[in-house]
Amino acid sequence: MKAYRTRSGIVVEKAGAFSHSPRVAWDDLVNADNISKQVEAFASCAAPAVSDLLAPIGNQEVWAAGVTYFRSRDARMDESKDSGGGDFYAKVYEAERPELFFKAPHYRVVGPNDQVRIRADARWNVPEPELTVVINKSGAIVGYTIGNDMSSRDIEGENPLYLPQAKVYDGSCAIGPCVYFAEKPLPPETEIRISIHRAGSLLFSDSTEIRKIKRGLPELVSYLYRETSFPYGALLMTGTGIVPPNDLTLHRGDRIEITIDPIGTLRNTVA
Numbered sequence: 024m025k026a027y028r029t030r031s032g033i034v035v036e037k038a039g040a041f042s043h044s045p046r047v048a049w050d051d052l053v054n055a056d057n058i059s060k061q062v063e064a065f066a067s068c069a070a071p072a073v074s075d076l077l078a079p080i081g082n083q084e085v086w087a088a089g090v091t092y093f094r095s096r097d098a099r100m101d102e103s104k105d106s107g108g109g110d111f112y113a114k115v116y117e118a119e120r121p122e123l124f125f126k127a128p129h130y131r132v133v134g135p136n137d138q139v140r141i142r143a144d145a146r147w148n149v150p151e152p153e154l155t156v157v158i159n160k161s162g163a164i165v166g167y168t169i170g171n172d173m174s175s176r177d178i179e180g181e182n183p184l185y186l187p188q189a190k191v192y193d194g195s196c197a198i199g200p201c202v203y204f205a206e207k208p209l210p211p212e213t214e215i216r217i218s219i220h221r222a223g224s225l226l227f228s229d230s231t232e233i234r235k236i237k238r239g240l241p242e243l244v245s246y247l248y249r250e251t252s253f254p255y256g257a258l259l260m261t262g263t264g265i266v267p268p269n270d271l272t273l274h275r276g277d278r279i280e281i282t283i284d285p286i287g288t289l290r291n292t293v294a
Contacts, residue, residue: 042065047061078137084253147272148175151174156244156258173197214283
């Protein structure tokens with residue numbers, strides 16, 4: 024089942040049919056004891072218009088996990104080698120404790136077809152396509168969405184302690200287009216695909232599989248919830264295994280498309 028957050032309420036897609044409710048709150052849906060039962064009273068409707076879609080988030084916080092793919096480890100080591108911080112990323116990849124950091128409050132999250140931003144004080148900006156888990160207030164994974172963890176690689180590479188400035192700013196977090204509520208985990212061969220288009224031409228494309236994530240998703244969630252409460256639940260980006268070449272940096276007007284089946288495609292333009 025997919026749930027879209029729209030300007031007129033929640034729209035649910037189930038077995039190809041759509042239903043709608045203006046009364047159910049997103050936070051209540053994410054934290055319902057029985058999500059399927061929560062939508063039984065929804066009224067039949069047409070598919071939501073692209074222009075009506077909002078980021079599928081209520082009052083949840085967005086967090087992120089770093090260095091969960093071997094490819095990401097190598098990239099972080101390379102960008103930080105001149106500052107002497109490269110070894111930190113190798114140690115994080117092998118450590119028992121994962122790297123977790125705060126990414127965005129709900130009001131700073133960009134939705135599907137909206138604009139993401141690049142920092143004016145950065146020279147090297149990239150998107151990071153990530154499977155994002157949706158977690159209820161009890162710490163259970165209830166669904167999945169797509170996340171774009173926009174990052175300024177030159178700022179993080181200058182000093183690993185600058186990571187919050189490289190990762191957390193207005194327009195740095197995109198989520199969507201929906202939440203795929205699933206009773207079973209996604210298959211390990213689930214693919215994450217990204218393409219970047221500039222002036223109508225394909226600039227970059229690549230893919231990876233979630234089986235390459237070093238840590239189990241429940242393990243990442245357990246560390247996130249270990250000493251922190253989330254009264255509305257949380258979203259956790261699970262890291263990126265796709266790293267564009269070092270000579271690629273985003274420009275204003277670039278279009279980013281991230282696809283994960285069966286969730287869909289998250290599309291954003293760089294402002």
